[in-house]
Amino acid sequence: MKKYLVSAAAGLVLVAGIGASLAENVVILKPEQQTVVREYIHKQKLASVSLLGVELNVGTALPDTVELHAIDVPDVKYKYTVVGDHAVLVDPDTRKVVQIIE
Template sequence: MKRPLMAGAAALAVMFAGQALAQSVEVEIAPEQRTRIKEYVVKERVAPVRVKERVTVGAVLPADVELRTVPADWGPWGTRYRYVYADDHVVLVDPSSRKVVRIVE
């Protein structure tokens, strides 16, 4: 009887550890890519969005905030994410959860 309980407990521990790791992943962006992103926002005159709450990594953006497609020249990682321009920063968002994964300053 102890073995099935231990196996179940081990499976739960692995599942929760995986979720914790998935939540802590941050997108790494090289300095030259950050410059390219900032230049794009200025050149294309990307309209800023207004968000009532403070935008931080890990925060979830409201459903009424329109997410924009990341341009291909920002890097291969961009196909996984969307972005908004808020508070003078480009904010990368996981579209499935609407969770902020990176703020480009």
């Protein structure tokens, strides 16, 4: 019985750690910022880059060869690029995708 409790406790710690990790990656933009950022990106008509063998998800680190572009929107620290058919917000410090713009 003790073995099962230890396994269950370890599983809960693992799940809690994953949840905390995912919560750190959540992008919090105010609704008005979302709208302005989306409109700004769509107006730029940036050429798309192709990343063969890279699955595009939140948390995916983009290679250094991908150029990141500044967003001229107040209080938004993220940069952006277009990968395939998707505009993505990227943390310039880690180069990780923080949001995929639909």
